[in-house]
Amino acid sequence: MTIVILSEENHRQAKAALHAEMPHVRSSHLAEAMAAGFGRGSHAALLSFRRGYQDHRAPLARWDGAAFARRIASFGYADVPATAFGTALAAIRLPHTPYVKFRKGDRSANEDHYRTANRLGRPMMMITTARTYAQLEWDCITIDGREDHHVRGHEGDRLVRLMFEMFQARCRGAPGKPLFCGSAFTGTIKKLLPETAGQLAEDYFTLLTCHSPEQRSGLREARFRS
Structure with a gap:
C-alpha cells in the first residue's frame, strides 16, 4: 500500500503495528520517522497537517519507505528496510483503507463496504478476486x-479520460x-492481475477523493513517477 488515509485512528494503529515489528525503536524516534515517511519534516508538522480534519475528511498521503528508512x-x-511499513501493515487491517478486497460473490462484504463508504462520504472502491484474475469496481x-x-458532467468526462x-x-x-x-461516477475493469x-x-x-483539479493533477504526476 502506498496511499494512506491519514485519519487519527489509522495513524495510531500504523504506529502500533510498526512498534510491534520494531520494538527496539524508541516511540519518539518512530513517530519522527513515520512523519518523514508521510512527507513531513517532523512529527509536529504531521500533526499540524492533520489537525482540523475529522476521520471522514482525513487527507491522503503517499508513503515513502525510503524516507522512513533514512x-x-x-x-x-x-x-x-524501506519495506518495514508494508511488512508491519500486512499483519493488520487499517480501519480506513482506499479499497476493500473480497472473494467474488461475497455479498456481505460488499454491503459492509457500502455502509462504511456511505457513512464517511467516500467513493466505493472494490476488488473482487477469482482464481487467476481480479475485477476492480x-x-x-x-x-x-x-x-x-468532479465525477459528473464535463468534469467527469475529463476525469474518466485520465482514469483510462x-x-x-x-x-x-x-x-x-x-x-x-464505465465513467468517472461508476465503472468496472475486468481481468486484471x-x-x-x-x-x-x-x-x-486518489482521483475520486480529491476535489480540486490542482490536487488531482499533482497526484497524477506523482503516481506516474512511481
Whole structure:
C-alpha cells in the first residue's frame, strides 16, 4: 500500500503495528520517522497537517519507505528496510483503507463496504478476486451529492479520460486483455492481475477523493513517477 488515509485512528494503529515489528525503536524516534515517511519534516508538522480534519475528511498521503528508512537510520538504527511499513501493515487491517478486497460473490462484504463508504462520504472502491484474475469496481453513489461535481458532467468526462490513461499505462501488455468499462461516477475493469488491480484502486481512489483539479493533477504526476 502506498496511499494512506491519514485519519487519527489509522495513524495510531500504523504506529502500533510498526512498534510491534520494531520494538527496539524508541516511540519518539518512530513517530519522527513515520512523519518523514508521510512527507513531513517532523512529527509536529504531521500533526499540524492533520489537525482540523475529522476521520471522514482525513487527507491522503503517499508513503515513502525510503524516507522512513533514512530517518530511522539518522537515529542510529541500522538495517531498517524501506519495506518495514508494508511488512508491519500486512499483519493488520487499517480501519480506513482506499479499497476493500473480497472473494467474488461475497455479498456481505460488499454491503459492509457500502455502509462504511456511505457513512464517511467516500467513493466505493472494490476488488473482487477469482482464481487467476481480479475485477476492480468503483461507485461514487456514496459521495455527498453536494460534493460530487468532479465525477459528473464535463468534469467527469475529463476525469474518466485520465482514469483510462492510467488504465492503459498500468495494463500495457498485460495478460487476460483487461477491459475498462464505465465513467468517472461508476465503472468496472475486468481481468486484471491482482497487483495491478491494487495499484489502480489506489490511483482511482486518489482521483475520486480529491476535489480540486490542482490536487488531482499533482497526484497524477506523482503516481506516474512511481
